[in-house]
Amino acid sequence: MRRISAVLLVLSLFLPLSGCTLSVYNNYRELERLQVIETVGFDAAEDGGVALSISAGRDASGREPVRASATARSVTEAMQELQDLSRSDELFFSGTGCILIGEAAASETARWLELVARSDSLRLDTPIFAVRSGEAAKLVTEAGGEEGDITQIMQALISFAEKNGPARIYTCAEAARSLVENGAALIGSVREAEDASKEGGLTAELDGYAILGSGGRLMGCIEGEDALGVGLFYGEPGRAALTLESGVTAELAGGSVGLAPVWDEAGNITGLSVEVSVDAIVMEVAPSLDLSAEAARARVEDELAERCGAWIYNILDKSISLGLDFLGLGQRLERGDPDRWHALPEPWPEQLPELELELRSSAKILNVREFSDAPDWGG
Known part of the structure; x- marks a missing residue:
């Protein structure tokens, strides 16, 4: 090898x-x-x-x-x-x-x-x-x-x-x-x-x-939708179209994933704090849904955030459970704090399988103004 x-x-x-x-x-x-x-x-x-x-x-x-x-x-x-x-x-x-x-x-x-x-x-x-x-x-x-x-x-x-x-x-x-x-x-x-x-x-x-x-x-x-999380992890989600339970079809328009290590007193990494954010454009809206209402927009964004956040959680959890750093987590953490990284008391491959995850996600609809003043097609 x-x-x-x-x-x-x-x-x-x-x-x-x-x-x-x-x-x-x-x-x-x-x-x-x-x-x-x-x-x-x-x-x-x-x-x-x-x-x-x-x-x-x-x-x-x-x-x-x-x-x-x-x-x-x-x-x-x-x-x-x-x-x-x-x-x-x-x-x-x-x-x-x-x-x-x-x-x-x-x-x-x-x-x-x-x-x-x-x-x-x-x-x-x-x-x-x-x-x-x-x-x-x-x-x-x-x-x-x-x-x-x-x-x-x-x-x-x-x-x-x-x-x-x-x-x-x-x-x-x-x-x-x-x-x-x-x-x-x-x-x-x-x-x-x-x-x-x-x-x-x-x-x-x-x-x-x-x-x-x-x-x-x-x-x-x-497999499945989790594969979309790989592109999102690197800030390249593509333009995947997602049909949401709230009655909206949204197209991804961007996103990012932030990682912050959780350290213990001995200088080991015990977990990862993950921040997922996605941007999307609404392509279709169910007739019964009024996106001009703030509460309706919030429900759509919350559902989108939860769905995309699950992709990232699942692929990170798989990396941890297998003990395989196929996403390059170690390199990313090293770039964030090189001195502390090189002072790790235990090798990274031994710490990876023991990590705990804490994830927060958010989403933003970019074209919400298009729905704030819907045209009156009735004449």
Whole structure:
């Protein structure tokens, strides 16, 4: 693990110096012979082997996307087998826009991150997702059917997530860096789903985040609405639309999470005081609700605050219960008071599982003036 950590840390630090331009010049081929691999899947095989799956996506001519898989003792060997199958086309991996790892393979995510870090073709800035309760190969080679492909599906999911939440999309570099610095990390998670547009069709759906522990081992997940709390924790909640019991549909417009450590007399951290604040814009209002009334607005804001506060509480509670700092809490607390942090009598990993949480949340409707003087549509 020490060797893996060293490799991932050093190479992740060089991420700003890498990218498509360097990769293209290092891997120059005749353009008409290039087959750009846009999605790659890793699955665990017997005896420590690997099942590598690839999708080239659909080109401008509308040809069927190239999809294939190979099982071998190593990724390099599997790549060579796939290259042999492609005949005259040169497989070009530097254009890969997404990496999927099957759930079994996610038990050793550090292996795949190290492989990407060492590769002269795959890139560290590539988004990475775990396939929950499934294999990457099935999605890579079958999703989308004859009219689509996994590349189109993942591009749409990533675009939707960045705009509407959960807003954070983790790359290989970010996961590697967090594993080295925090001993834990998050990566996106997807699952197999039925394509509603065609009977029996296969597609992928966002499914929150996978939690990685020591060595990149899959330790749990953040699912459902709690996944929106990850973006909110970092001040990037996206524009998720929430339908509230009070009769309002509100769209998130911003937010923040403040952390303050609770210290004991010995200088240990015994708890966290958490302040959650969110801003939202009302999109729809039930006919029976009068938002021009202060009491009605207060009920809406209280409900919104409680709902968003629950996301943050749940993900912090999961971090504490697992003893895994996948949110980078330690780094954040260290920046707040470096001297006191470095004087901790006990290591942070030993204090994390014992923390108690105290959370307060608030919400503000930004466009309340639009409802203070509602127009009289009756004429």
